[in-house]
Amino acid sequence: MKTSNFQIVPLRTEIAEAARRAAAAGVSDHAVITADSPNGFPCRHCLRWAQLGERMILFPYASIPPGHPYSESGPIFVHAEPCERYKETGEFPANFRKHRVFRGYNANFNMIDAEVVKDSEPEVMIEKLLQNPEIAFVDTRSVTRGCYTFRIERV
Ligand SMILES: [Zn+2]
Secondary structure, three states, X not given: OOOOOEEEEOOOHHHHHHHHHHHHOOOOOOEEEXXXXXXXXXXXXXXXXXXXXXXXXXXXXXXXXXXXXXXXXEEEEEEOOOOXXXXXXXXXXXXXXXXXXXXXXOOOOOEEEEEEOOOOOHHHHHHHHHOOOOOOEEEEEEOOOOOEEEEEEEO
């Protein structure tokens, strides 16, 4: 296992479970979608792409909490069935090496830097951003749709 100065922070299990309960209760902003393409439905809890035919819950998630200039809530997917939270937190998830943007935030949730991954070397981008001591965490998102994927913190 590669040693790195960062760790991957997948979506908390309590949030995935709450989304499953809300979808089961028919809450209007929690939609159940059946995956119909191989790389269109990333689960933020297990950090895998949904397989064709898997049911996913689509719901809004506040990656940057309310009360800040950069407050942000946007759509994410989790598996509708229970899945295992991504465990290899010292390793960048193989499924998301491409098509990601990295946004660096300070401790007050202000975005102070950003990079687009090039040549499939996300570790290089992350370590570059984390060299700035003002950056408290890095969020990675889809470069095309802009959706939050996961957080990266210093070890
Ligand atoms: Zn999952």
